[in-house]
Amino acid sequence: MIQVAQILFILSVLVILHEFGHYITARWFKVRVEKFYLFMDAGFSLFKKKIKDTEWGIGWLPLGGYVKLSGMIDESMDTEQMNQEPQPWEFRSKPAWQRLIIMLGGIIVNILLAWFIFTTMYATVGKKYISTEVLQQNGLAFGEVGQKAGFKNGDKIVSVDGEFQENFNRMIMDVLFSSEVVVNRGGQNVTLNLSDEQIKNILDKEGRNFVQARSSAIKIDSIIKNKEADKAGLKVGDSILAVNNNKVAFFDEFSTAVKQHINDSVTLKVLRGAEEKEIKVKVNNEGKLGFSVKHAVNDKFFVQQKMSFLEAVPAAIKESWSLLVYNVKSFKLILRPATGAYKQVKSPIGIARQLPDAWDWEFIWNFTALFSIGLAFMNLLPIPGLDGGHALFTTVEMITGKKLSDKAAGYVQTFGMVILLSLMALTFGKDIYQLIADKFF
Known part of the structure; x- marks a missing residue:
């Protein structure tokens, strides 16, 4: 309601x-x-x-x-x-x-x-946004569809159509609207050009979640009852350090290592409190263990730029113009049927479902x-x-x-x-x- x-x-x-x-x-x-x-x-x-x-x-x-x-x-x-x-x-x-x-x-x-x-x-309250520069300090993590489009875990986005976008949420949209994306991969710049089919797959299957901050803390946030992790004795709060004695520093590394053992078992080294434990866990046919970790954006990623009234006036005009440009780009994407972007158009019912449950x-x-x-x-x-x-x-x-x-x-x-x-x-x-x-x- x-x-x-x-x-x-x-x-x-x-x-x-x-x-x-x-x-x-x-x-x-x-x-x-x-x-x-x-x-x-x-x-x-x-x-x-x-x-x-x-x-x-x-x-x-x-x-x-x-x-x-x-x-x-x-x-x-x-x-x-x-x-x-x-x-x-x-x-x-x-x-x-x-x-x-x-x-x-x-x-x-x-x-x-x-x-x-x-x-x-x-x-x-100031201008608030998620800093692209801070968020991608450890590189970025990409979903399966993003990786098929040419991105690799650890990539850092250098520019989109020749410009660097400081606002991470805007950067995600820029990538979908882009002609050219340049990423830094292991110290080398790599140029990617997304096809309409790749954009369609991103929109259909992963949306904005096709790219996230590369999480360096693999800490279990919730466990599905009676699934593999629960049966093996893993607990909420456990931090995963290694898979089969191979250290994993990022969640994408952990996920990749586990998926290599579908319908088999892996031995996890976990940190529980101050004690390290080794726990053997069955991997299901989807390459998962039955738990989730938090991918929430950390507070340190947020920028809060406070302004005087005289500073706020031109900044607000610039923001209004920027949003108008994004509407033009969105419309152009919708007019490219091969991207399937027209499917993302929402009525007030669809928009309402995306609003928060609490009044803010x-x-x-x-x-x-x-x-x-x-x-x-x-x-x-x-x-x-x-x-x-x-x-x-x-x-x-x-x-x-x-x-x-x-x-x-x-x-x-x-x-x-x-x-x-x-x-x-x-x-x-x-x-x-x-x-x-x-x-x-």
Whole structure:
């Protein structure tokens, strides 16, 4: 329930402020706003109240929201008033440059919101991120798919497309977006070029976990009851020093050594308290022993860069721009079908499942800022039905002097809504299926 509450709060903030951007610019240019709705009121609304010319309400379907402007064909598909003579207070009666500003109003507010949140966060709690340089001091550990893509345990990433990324989480994304990755392997630089098929395998099978810090502490965190480790007498807190008298300094070395003895046994040298013990353990047919170790990012990997207000302002602008660039790169990856990146697109249901179980204001505001840039980018896309689609046709009108007829605009809007609703149905269907599958299968 906390995850649901968080996503509803975030969506409410974003939708209200996005639509307010359209509302306030419309009012500046004396366009009548007939409706202002949080969420969609298909069939009925949960709440509504008319104040002067505007009906304010809350819909029952949490799929965005809208403002309905007089004299405009929008999501409501209300074309009746378009058959009447244009009135001075209508959207269609305003010059193209004013209509363009109204269409971009929501996007501008989304960008300003992200900038404001980042500025506030940097000036109070500071800018926080995982340091790539510190985290990969011992090199990096890669999953099976990452190794098949050409990485090797112990590699240190030197650059991605010619640049070093100081934020480890961003570095992971950079690798997936990259044309060229340079790693330091045993003192030598090695260049890797990931194919679309390799990126697809990473996204499908391991995701962000395809690369982690190379853990130098092989300490048992939990043991599965009645599995091999439990039967052999291993205990939580044991530290593994060697496999068959071969020292293992990193978890990937331990894992590789164990997988060489599938359906056989290995002798582990473990440190329990101050005492060393040798314990013989059966290896199952998956090359595992039935225990797990913590791969949590250590606190020492985090950087907390505190800033004054004057320092936070330009840093927040830079961060907002950086996120917009990442949205462009993500979209380009989605348009490459061979990568399978389109499968990673999530509806609010999928996003909610990734939110923490506990209410964390710092996380929520940072996520809101990130989501706000994503919403701005999505609405910039020149797709009929989105703000970017309206802005595109208005820009063409400003250049050519020719305006799209109301009839053509209706067809375009209908086409755009069909596309958007189809995409929404696919993403919601995928996430609902995954939710049911995770619960019952």
